[in-house]
Amino acid sequence: MKISTGFFAIILTFASLQVVAQDNSYEAMAKMFSQPTITGSARFQAIWGNHSALGADVSSAAGNPAGLGFYTRSEFSFTPAYQSISNKSIYAVEPNRTNSSDVNNFNIANIGVVFGGGEPSYRDGWRGSFAISYSRQNTLFNNINFTGNNSTSSITDSYAESVNRQIQNGNITQSGLLGGLNNGGPNNFPSSANLYYWGYVIDAVNNTNTPFSGIEPNSKVNQNLDFQSTGRVSQWTIAYGGTANEKFYIGGSLGIPSYRYETVKNFSETFQTAQEIKGFTDTRILTSSGSGLNLTIGAIIKPNDAVRFGLTIVTPTWYDVDESSSTSLNVDVDSNKGVNIGSNPDATILNRLQNVGYKTVKKGNDIFITNIPRLSTETFQDNYQLRTPLKVSGGAAFFFKKKGFISADVEYVAYKGMNISTQDQNAYIYEDLLNSTDNVKLFYNNVLNMKVGGEYRMGNVSLRGGVNYMQNPYSTAFDRSKTIDRSQMIYSTGVGYRTNEFYVDVTGMYGSTQAS
Numbered sequence: 271m272k273i274s275t276g277f278f279a280i281i282l283t284f285a286s287l288q289v290v291a292q293d294n295s296y297e298a299m300a301k302m303f304s305q306p307t308i309t310g311s312a313r314f315q316a317i318w319g320n321h322s323a324l325g326a327d328v329s330s331a332a333g334n335p336a337g338l339g340f341y342t343r344s345e346f347s348f349t350p351a352y353q354s355i356s357n358k359s360i361y362a363v364e365p366n367r368t369n370s371s372d373v374n375n376f377n378i379a380n381i382g383v384v385f386g387g388g389e390p391s392y393r394d395g396w397r398g399s400f401a402i403s404y405s406r407q408n409t410l411f412n413n414i415n416f417t418g419n420n421s422t423s424s425i426t427d428s429y430a431e432s433v434n435r436q437i438q439n440g441n442i443t444q445s446g447l448l449g450g451l452n453n454g455g456p457n458n459f460p461s462s463a464n465l466y467y468w469g470y471v472i473d474a475v476n477n478t479n480t481p482f483s484g485i486e487p488n489s490k491v492n493q494n495l496d497f498q499s500t501g502r503v504s505q506w507t508i509a510y511g512g513t514a515n516e517k518f519y520i521g522g523s524l525g526i527p528s529y530r531y532e533t534v535k536n537f538s539e540t541f542q543t544a545q546e547i548k549g550f551t552d553t554r555i556l557t558s559s560g561s562g563l564n565l566t567i568g569a570i571i572k573p574n575d576a577v578r579f580g581l582t583i584v585t586p587t588w589y590d591v592d593e594s595s596s597t598s599l600n601v602d603v604d605s606n607k608g609v610n611i612g613s614n615p616d617a618t619i620l621n622r623l624q625n626v627g628y629k630t631v632k633k634g635n636d637i638f639i640t641n642i643p644r645l646s647t648e649t650f651q652d653n654y655q656l657r658t659p660l661k662v663s664g665g666a667a668f669f670f671k672k673k674g675f676i677s678a679d680v681e682y683v684a685y686k687g688m689n690i691s692t693q694d695q696n697a698y699i700y701e702d703l704l705n706s707t708d709n710v711k712l713f714y715n716n717v718l719n720m721k722v723g724g725e726y727r728m729g730n731v732s733l734r735g736g737v738n739y740m741q742n743p744y745s746t747a748f749d750r751s752k753t754i755d756r757s758q759m760i761y762s763t764g765v766g767y768r769t770n771e772f773y774v775d776v777t778g779m780y781g782s783t784q785a786s
Contacts, residue, residue: 309333309405311380312349312775316764317723318736321677322580323570323667325519328382331401331509334568334582334663335521338511341386341399351379353409361418361493373413377502380405398512410501410531417494424491424539425552426484430472433463434480444481451619456626459647462597469599469645470609471550489541492549501531511568519570527587528561546609548602560591560656575669580679582663586687589656598646608638654692659716660684674726681721685714685743717741723762732766734777 310320310329320329325337328347353375358368382403436442447467451459459465466472472482504527511521533556540549564587570580603609611620613635620637624630627643665679688710723736740758764777 309380309407310349311347312764312777313725313732313734313766313773315349315379315779316734316736316762316766316775316777317677317725318721318738318760318762318779320582320663321667321679321721321723322568322582322663322665323578323679324580324675324677325511325570328384328401328403329380329405330511330521331382331384331403331523332405332505332507332525332566334570334580335401335509335511335523335566336519336568336570336580336582338384338399338401338509338521339397339513339519339570341384342397343386345384345386347380347382347384349378349380350376351406352376353411355412357412357414359414359416361416369416371413371415373411373498375409375411377406377409378404382507396512396514398510401507401509401511403507403509404504405507406502406504407527408503408529410499410503410529412497412499414497415495417492420491420493424484424486424489424541425493425537426466426471426486426539428484429462429466430480430482430484433466433472433482436463437481448619451622451626456643456645459645462647465597465599465645465647469550469601469642470547470603470639471599471601485547486541486544489543489545492540492542494536494538496536497533498535499531499533501529503527503529509566517572519572521568523566525564525566525584525587526561527564527589528559529589530557530559532557544604544607546604546607548604550599550601553598553600554595555597556593556595558591558593560589562587562589562656564588564658575671577669578667580663580665580667582661584661584663586660587658589658591654591656592651593654594649594651596647596649598644600644601642603640603642605640608633608640609642610636610638612636652692654690657687657689659687672727674724674732676722676724678722679720681719682716683719683743684716686711686716688714713745714743715741715745717743730767730769732768734762734764734766736762738762 309315309332311327314320314324314327314329314333320333322334324330325334326340327337328345330337355373355375357371359371361369380403382401382405384399384401386399433442433447437444442461442463447464451464451468456468459468467482471485473485474481475483506526507523508526509521509523511519513519533554535554536551537554538549538551541547565585566582568580568582570578572578608631611630615637620630623639627641628639629641630637630639632638661681661683663679663681665677667675667677669675690710717740719738719740721736721738723734725732725734727733738758738760740760742756744756760779762777762779764775766773766775768774
């Protein structure tokens with residue numbers, strides 16, 4: 271068995287983000303968990319990932335399994351990786367206000383074993399190899415923050431719009447908002463709408479169509495976002511590939527992917543000329559995990575020693591997902607002024623407020639709230655099924671005897687084929703998932719991604735490089751700006767040393783992208 275010793279990859283990624291303020295949605299997460307990223311051994315990462323026309327690498331198990339047919343002996347490979355992400359955010363209201371944040375992660379990029387088929391005893395004899403591998407498909411660690419001053423709007427305007435829309439759609443009633451505190455208390459609200467109402471970050475107005483508005487309408491607002499995420503998408507692969515004539519290679523694999531994703535988002539506002547509420551912090555916690563299955567079929571044609579053509583078809587991954595989320599609100603009341611709740615509030619409600627931690631004082635004929643306890647929703651749990659896109663890759667590789675090769679691939683990713691469904695009878699979940707399925711067709715395009723890589727050999731030393739262009743999958747800008755380019759260009763380079771007994775490879779990558 272051929273064993274790699276010190277097989278090592280270093281992954282460096284830089285991400286430049288324009289504005290990152292929108293929540294995770296079902297369709298956004300579907301895209302994230304299916305985003306093509308560089309995977310495999312350090313050698314293949316140096317030429318930017320799996321190329322459909324190449325083979326004889328442990329990465330073929332999760333790439334094009336037909337490439338396993340090139341193995342004539344067994345091999346074990348281990349690839350650790352280090353990833354560094356640097357984010358720069360630009361606050362849109364104040365274009366000169368920029369913020370930077372960094373996050374680093376060490377992980378296992380790939381580990382696998384190939385049981386080689388041996389040297390063919392004659393040209394027309396069948397020869398095949400079996401492989402088992404683990405690969406990191408995506409790393410979901412991130413840290414993003416921004417801060418800036420806004421003199422035109424507050425996020426409480428968005429809160430009010432959301433509550434008004436839910437009332438108009440019949441999902442909630444104004445009396446339902448009033449009953450939220452009695453039903454559960456300050457740490458068990460049934461929805462964020464109740465949270466906003468009892469946190470007094472939306473104001474009731476005398477308008478039937480829009481019963482609520484944001485608070486402190488004439489105050490300049492300091493806004494701050496801190497977003498942190500952890501998680502990974504990984505896959506165990508069982509694969510087999512072989513050939514009968516050293517011209518046509520075919521293979522297949524079963525992929526068993528899984529993921530775990532956790533986010534904590536803190537959004538705070540401070541009102542510079544507050545009348546009642548000095549500021550607040552909205553905290554949202556999301557935990558999502560799932561496992562699934564996919565199949566890969568691949569073929570490689572080698573008409574001669576100088577050229578190869580490859581094709582790979584990867585079925586959608588069918589995930590079963592469990593998810594939990596909660597929202598909490600910390601409101602800073604101006605204790606010298608307080609929130610005026612009138613001269614004759616409902617005695618039952620006032621008593622309930624005082625019992626759960628609200629502090630009140632009477633000034634003249636009116637009663638004022640001077641302190642609001644930490645409020646939170648009940649932990650919301652749901653289960654749904656996620657289908658990621660179909661992927662088809664085709665490419666060619668050209669070999670220059672033993673001096674090296676150049677390989678190029680085109681990958682088709684059918685983002686419009688993503689789907690989210692559920693058996694949960696909860697009306698809120700069903701409506702959100704239905705909207706997300708519609709949003710997939712509305713917000714996403716099917717794309718063609720392209721990658722080119724090559725290797726040049728000088729005796730036992732190999733020099734490698736690659737570039738990958740990933741087309742913008744979005745069909746809408748999501749904001750007022752039409753200048754954000756959400757396509758990605760990622761570069762990779764590496765060097766390797768190989769003997770008959772072992773090999774060592776080192777790889778580095780650099781990429782950047784913009785988002786809103």
